[in-house]
Amino acid sequence: MDKKIGIIACIIVIIALIVGVAAYSGVFDGESKVVNDDKTLVVGFDAEFPPYGYKDDNGEYVGFDLDVAQEVCDRNNWTLVKQPIDWDAKDSELNSGSIDCIWNGFTMNGREDQYTWSDPYFDNKQVIVVKNGSGIDSLSDLKGKNVETQKDSSALAALQGDQKALADTFGNLVEVADYNTAFMDLESGACDAIAVDIGVAHYQINSKDNDGDFVILNDNISSEQYAIGFKNGNTELRDQVQSTLDEMFKDGTIDKIADKYSDYDIKDSLIRK
Template identity: 65%
Template sequence: MNKKIGFILALIVIAFVVMGTASAGLFDFLGGGNNATKVTNDNNTFIVGFDAEFPPYGFKNGSEYVGFDLDLAKEVCKRNNWTYVAQPIDWDAKDAELDSGSIDCIWNGFTINGRENNYTWSEPYIDNKQVFVVKADSNISSIADLSGKVVETQKDSSALASLEGDNKTIKDTFTNLVQVADYNTAFMDLQSGACQAVAMDIGVAQYQINSSNSSSSFIILDQPLSSEQYGVGFKLNNTQLRNQVQATLDEMYADGTIQAIAANYSSYGVPGSLILK
């Protein structure tokens, strides 16, 4: 009898432990737990939303997020005594992140053209070209040679917007324009022959080619597809934060800091794309 009572008591104890664990898990799921590490977005924290696969403006190098735009943002934070946070985001969800306050801005080769009324913008700081990358041995030397070819570009990219907008007549000459998740995939497809060209930003193109194991296998066509300007995008009507960041950038232009940071990315063409004051 004692053994039975002991066994029943043990079952009761186990049941309470299981219920407690489940309750704690539910509590955490609902947001009541303290296991999750969250950045508090306050007046002393500046959270930069960026695409982690968009070199040389923002990308992951080992365990660290680096890039020209992130270097600029880090220096802005330093001069304002802000805590700098680089927050990689799903590019498709960038507006939701900004509207919710999860990030303070979108700073990552972010195109102003066509989005002028959707955000509160800094002044443009980069004049960027959209170009085509092809294999060096492809016998493709001009945009006209892309007629009848399969071309790839990144989803929701400036190159895509150009090909579906002002340059739709060029797109209509392709056999197909394929949208991919990132340019790493596009370059693998270009190498394998799944596509014959990739439409992309010139800085990203130079990075992809320079970091490739066979950089001599690719060339950038001389004729650009289009040109665009990059800026820092803030939530619409958030002029106070924009003005503070812009004033700091103006100081960085004046003392040569922006030019010095750009020089670190000279192999990607960043210095030549700067819009100097």
């Protein structure tokens, strides 16, 4: 009897170890997570931020930034892990080591001391999108209107910062979970305008059956630069990624990747050295 109890106890211990390892590796949490090593690059990104990073109709994570990251990994013989994250938790993910970098239309302006940054690679603009024929032709026409933007977005930061005087003229400035929701609200009339990154605006408009239903105002809210954010002090990884990016700009690979997103104003906004 004692021998049987001992065998059972051993089996229980083995099962516990297997469950523990599986849980640690992400088998049971719905996401495949890879323990970081020097041959793996775990990129944290917002999975609802096209055309930089998003899930396509086949359920695959794609986008300009992810395509560039894949090429960087290929050239360094690294495995790329595309890790969707809660954007509000991006700092804790990075500082805990769950991800190696934040690479997804990530604004460096105003955050220069919070991360170790790559060189800026994209000049981004925040714009206003309205329905065609709305009578809103300039920023001054937004007075008293209901404007939506995504939470924790660059457009929101601009409207709470340098463009607060403009935002104060709105009837309401509403934060929504994502730009898909904002464009549905604009289409239904639940809001009058959307403050959004220009690349996202082009993506959303061109994804509609009738892209003439929406208009981007000529006046920009603000502009900023995108870069890759690494944990403060992680200069070794930053330098390796930056060196590879420099090669890709020089040999035209970045332009070729940008050509895949020609409808979304990617190529014209690249920052070249």
